[in-house]
Amino acid sequence: MGKTLAEKIIAAHAEDVTEVSAGDLVTVRTDVVMANDVTAPIAIQSFQAMGVEEVYDPNRVMLVPSHFAPNKDIKSAEQTRTLTLFAEEQALDHRFQVGRAGIEHVVLPERGLVLPGDLIVGGDSHTCTYGAVGAFATGMGSTDIGFAMATGKTWLKVPETMKFVYHGERRPYVYGKDMILRTIGEIGVDGALYRSMEFTGPAISALSMSERFTMANMVIEAGGKCGFLPFDDTTQAYVEARATRPYTPFYADDDATYISIHEFDLSEMEPQIACPYSPDNVHPISQVKPEKIDQVFIGSCTNGRFEDLAIVADILQRTGREFSPDVRVMIIPGSQAVYLDVLRQGWIELFTMAGGAVSVSTCGPCLGGHMGVLAADEVCVSTSNRNFRGRMGHRDARVFLANPAVAAASAIMGRLAHPDEL
Amino acid sequence: MKLEGKVWKYGDNIDTDVIIPARYLVTTDPKTLAQHCMEDIDQGFAQSVQPGDIIVGGSNFGCGSSREHAPISIKGAGVSCIVAESFARIFFRNAINIGLPILESVEAARAAQKGDTLSIDLVAGTITNQRTGQTYQANPYPPFVLAIINAGGLVPYTRNVLGIKITG
Ligand code: SF4
Numbered sequence: 001m002g003k004t005l006a007e008k009i010i011a012a013h014a015e016d017v018t019e020v021s022a023g024d025l026v027t028v029r030t031d032v033v034m035a036n037d038v039t040a041p042i043a044i045q046s047f048q049a050m051g052v053e054e055v056y057d058p059n060r061v062m063l064v065p066s067h068f069a070p071n072k073d074i075k076s077a078e079q080t081r082t083l084t085l086f087a088e089e090q091a092l093d094h095r096f097q098v099g100r101a102g103i104e105h106v107v108l109p110e111r112g113l114v115l116p117g118d119l120i121v122g123g124d125s126h127t128c129t130y131g132a133v134g135a136f137a138t139g140m141g142s143t144d145i146g147f148a149m150a151t152g153k154t155w156l157k158v159p160e161t162m163k164f165v166y167h168g169e170r171r172p173y174v175y176g177k178d179m180i181l182r183t184i185g186e187i188g189v190d191g192a193l194y195r196s197m198e199f200t201g202p203a204i205s206a207l208s209m210s211e212r213f214t215m216a217n218m219v220i221e222a223g224g225k226c227g228f229l230p231f232d233d234t235t236q237a238y239v240e241a242r243a244t245r246p247y248t249p250f251y252a253d254d255d256a257t258y259i260s261i262h263e264f265d266l267s268e269m270e271p272q273i274a275c276p277y278s279p280d281n282v283h284p285i286s287q288v289k290p291e292k293i294d295q296v297f298i299g300s301c302t303n304g305r306f307e308d309l310a311i312v313a314d315i316l317q318r319t320g321r322e323f324s325p326d327v328r329v330m331i332i333p334g335s336q337a338v339y340l341d342v343l344r345q346g347w348i349e350l351f352t353m354a355g356g357a358v359s360v361s362t363c364g365p366c367l368g369g370h371m372g373v374l375a376a377d378e379v380c381v382s383t384s385n386r387n388f389r390g391r392m393g394h395r396d397a398r399v400f401l402a403n404p405a406v407a408a409a410s411a412i413m414g415r416l417a418h419p420d421e422l
Numbered sequence: 423m424k425l426e427g428k429v430w431k432y433g434d435n436i437d438t439d440v441i442i443p444a445r446y447l448v449t450t451d452p453k454t455l456a457q458h459c460m461e462d463i464d465q466g467f468a469q470s471v472q473p474g475d476i477i478v479g480g481s482n483f484g485c486g487s488s489r490e491h492a493p494i495s496i497k498g499a500g501v502s503c504i505v506a507e508s509f510a511r512i513f514f515r516n517a518i519n520i521g522l523p524i525l526e527s528v529e530a531a532r533a534a535q536k537g538d539t540l541s542i543d544l545v546a547g548t549i550t551n552q553r554t555g556q557t558y559q560a561n562p563y564p565p566f567v568l569a570i571i572n573a574g575g576l577v578p579y580t581r582n583v584l585g586i587k588i589t590g
Contacts (some may be wrong), residue, residue, distance in 0.1 A: 020438065025564055025565075025566050038489060038491075039446045039488060039490065041450050042450050042490050042491075042494075046576070046577055047448065049577045049583065050577055050580040050581055050584065051441065051581050052580075052584065067444075067447070068447075068448065075448035075449060076448045079448065098562040123488060124487075124488055125486065125487050125488040125512060127488075128562055138513055139488040140488060140491075140512060140516075141488050141490040141493075141512055141513075141515055141516030141519060142516075143490060143519035143520060143575070143576045143577065144515055144516075144576065144578075145514065146577075147576055147580055150580065150581075150584075155566055156493065157564070163431060189435050189482060189485055190434075190435065190481055190482035190485065190508070190510075193482060193510065194511050218484075223482060223485060223510060223511070232567045244427075246494065278435065306435065340589075366484060367439075367444040367487075368444050368445055368447075369444055373445075386437075386439070386486060386487075388439040388440065388486060389439070389462050389463065390439055390440060390443045390461075390462035391439045391441055393445070395440075395443075395461075395462040
């Protein structure tokens with residue numbers, strides 16, 4: 001009987017067994033254990049309460065301050081300090097200081113710290129992002145992370161897998177973001193609850209790494225435990241240039257067991273918008289009222305990579321337009337490495353001249369943390385992954401999730417807009 | 423272990439951003455978090471919730487962010503148990519790990535109304551609605567999860583496991 005990617009990678013990390021199937025409960029070894037400035041403080045408390053003195057491997061425990069970085073107030077500064085002191089005390093090999101890091105899900109892959117075939121647990125629900133390089137990666141809460149930091153192990157139920165197959169030539173301004181939004185719109189925010197999602201098909205092979213990260217990133221928005229993009233030449237080129245250690249790619253068997261298979265034809269698909277207040281409230285852009293907006297946020301672990309910002313730069317350069325003076329446009333590179341690449345292209349100047357506010361890398365506005373929190377009744381177009389009530393500020397603020405081209409066009413027009421309108 | 427409390431009823435897909443908004447994630451203190459519990463969906467909750475009260479939700483309760491602050495704020499508010507049609511995966515683990523009882527039962531969750539009193543037997547996994555007299559059987563926990571619950575959460579569980587290793 002064939003195996004899915006989740007089954008193969010879990011089996012390769014399982015204690016006591018060599019083969020697993022969906023539904024099995026197993027204890028597994030972890031390759032990387034990650035937490036951020038919100039989740040690490042509790043994970044460290046749990047770790048200490050467990051009576052453990054040392055992390056299982058100082059090379060594999062990674063604490064990334066990203067959410068309120070650079071510290072927005074005294075309390076967040078104290079939380080970050082907890083991470084810094086713990087990293088020093090435990091002599092952790094990898095440090096993620098402000099100015100040298102960024103959002104965990106952008107930084108870890110770009111530094112080659114998360115690799116194909118890895119089993120990764122992270123104190124952040126978007127840990128599933130690393131499925132883009134073919135890792136089994138899943139988010140957990142802090143106490144689970146404390147346990148994994150202590151033991152290098154965790155327990156898992158082997159998930160069932162849903163397969164998603166994408167065909168057809170994409171129209172202009174349709175990206176991986178639109179594919180994953182459409183998918184979540186179809187199956188709902190609990191459509192993949194407890195399950196693994198495998199994304200395949202000819203249209204997936206054509207995706208850039210950055211778009212693959214975007215798709216894997218939003219697996220949790222369908223309730224998924226993990227997601228996978230296939231390991232191919234694109235993945236290999238990305239990983240080879242970065243890998244910090246040897247790795248083993250895995251491939252799903254042709255006769256693997258899938259609980260369901262979903263086919264998508266992209267040839268007629270428009271850019272997709274997730275309307276308030278749920279990532280599954282998805283409509284083609286032509287069906288959404290082009291309402292006036294107050295803010296645009298381009299960034300986050302979903303769409304804060306170099307290729308995402310290149311889309312924005314391209315639109316500004318081709319049209320010669322600037323952003324609407326009535327809209328606050330926040331552009332936040334997902335990591336300092338992305339920031340530097342964007343700077344070298346001359347795009348910081350381009351964005352700033354167009355009226356955008358470019359900032360040091362942070363999660364910031366994505367979770368209503370800082371750097372662009374919304375007031376009541378304000379409307380925002382965001383390239384991030386969640387538009388729940390209160391997610392980006394006041395509970396009555398309204399967030400529309402979109403791809404970077406739609407976000408840029410909307411920032412220029414001062415209302416929700418298709419890039420073709422420019 | 424038996425629990426009894428009044429129902430606070432919510433719908434499907436209650437996400438962790440409405441359970442405890444990110445603006446309060448600059449602390450890990452349960453009492454402070456409890457003051458803002460459910461604030462973005464039910465502004466009266468934190469003021470009026472009584473020790474022992476029970477939250478009843480629909481499907482996918484606790485979806486979204488992995489923040490353990492969500493079950494911590496609920497436990498900190500004095501809630502004794504959550505009953506829902508289903509739980510989001512990370513929330514489920516977090517609640518078990520911190521020792522907040524949660525039970526899955528589609529029928530019990532659908533039948534409960536705000537203000538009902540539920541009696542819950544955690545060992546038997548039964549939920550009785552005192553208004554209707556109906557008793558429901560919750561989905562059983564996997565054995566491994568039961569071991570964590572019996573130990574009182576993942577921290578004491580781990581201490582036990584590591585303790586065995588050291589002496590054995
Ligand atoms: S950018 Fe947003 S979704 Fe991504 S890790 Fe930060 S807060 Fe979470």
